[in-house]
Amino acid sequence: MTLARVYPIVDSAAWVARLAGTGVRLVQLRIKDTPQAQLRAEIRGARQACAAAGMQLVVNDYWQLALEEQCDFVHLGQGDLDSADVAALRRVGVRLGVSTHDHRELERALALRPDYVALGPIYPTLLKAMPWQPQGLERLSEWKRRLGAIPLVAIGGLTLERLAGVYAAGADVAAVVTDIVRNSQPEIRVRQWLTVAEAAA
């Protein structure tokens, strides 16, 4: 399946709604440290905003809630894979994105026949100040060779300036948090991303 090339990651339904109408077609809702009831409300709100604007919603981590709220897509880390009921997700038609950092995690992800595989952090990131080893562009190319038709999502430290290079290295989709969310004019910044993505296609 073809995924949109630009993939913002935001932490509220309000943010998802903000992206409606900008041309974004794929967005991830990543929320941490929030009570269950509020989570459900956020997921529901995000799903509604996406449905109204023709965007695909990916829910980070909370696969159970995503399943209940009938969201399109779930993004899981390797730790989440231990407890997620992938079969149940598949039965209902929820798509699966899996994050990877090394070969072993890639093998594990591929065994699940995911709908995308994410590799990160490509560059040093601001959000997670811990100095985990950046993957770099060469790893992106290696991952693309191994993934074949499965979409490759690059994530971590991506900026408008780095975007063309990331696509050239083999990423099908570029995920972004800080460069858009912390920009003084996010709507304008996201349109710039979409323009570069179009040119790189």
Added chain:
Amino acid sequence: MLELYGATLRSRLLLGTARYSSPAVLKEAVAAARTEVVTVSLRREAGAERAGQGFWSLIRELGVRVLPNTAGCHSVKEAVTTAHMAREVFATPWVKLEVIGEDDTLQPDVFGLAEAARILCGEGFEVFPYTTEDLVVAERLLTAGCRVLMPWGAPIGSGRGLNNLFGLGALRAHFPHVPLIIDAGLGVPSHAAHAMELGFDAVLVNTAVAQAGDPVAMAAAFAQAVEAGYAARAAGPIEPKDFGTPSTPVIGQAFLG
């Protein structure tokens, strides 16, 4: 059993925690290595982020001993101050003392190292000095109060293995009763096995595991290699010869000519 400053350890593989691609990979590699000691460091932390706190929780959950390092220190003063800070934060007198002298090879400044060791041993630290195979430096470090030495295999992160076999062999022979831990530059498990076969007491590995294609599998492989090398040494290996000696007995061989 390995004894380091009174601590008894089953595992002779120590692991560094740097250069992993994610916390999950680090955790699994530590488990696969069956290590009981990991090295850690101190770095600047911004007030808003709690990355250091997160990392510290992760390490505590692993239930391993920490060996804080003075990585990046180029002077005696920096190293001593860093050691003080580490002792407070990690609540241990253990310190892997690094005083770096040269930025291409990251080799120790052995003069600064000996001086810093003298100061820190005097203050009650249990110092693990990252040193070369130089016998005179080793003597100075032991005189200063170190009871363990960590000679390099090769430059940090180089993956070259045991660079100076003769020097390392001489070091082992000169200090038969000092725990010697090969630290830095190992690339593959056979390097670790070789170090153990030479009689070294343990190895410390970081980049070779963290940067492997599959760090968890590599960690397990290193653990096996360290055990194999240690067991082989204890089992009394044959001496190498320059000529061949038949293994199959000559007596009773048929004459078929």
Added chain:
Amino acid sequence: MKILVNGAWHDTEAVKLAVALGELGYGDQVVATAVNGEFVGAEARAHTTLAEGDRVEVLAPMQGG
């Protein structure tokens, strides 16, 4: 007054290191501190007076080899 914290300049009203740390958001975090290259232990922070241009380092556990 201005102090340099982890390489960045900050404006602070705080006179004591402990207060400055609170202002900077360190709160109850496990950190180690040094002022002008000298280690300042946790108990000493409340009594350590800062001056204009002081270099403060605030370190936390991180990965290391």
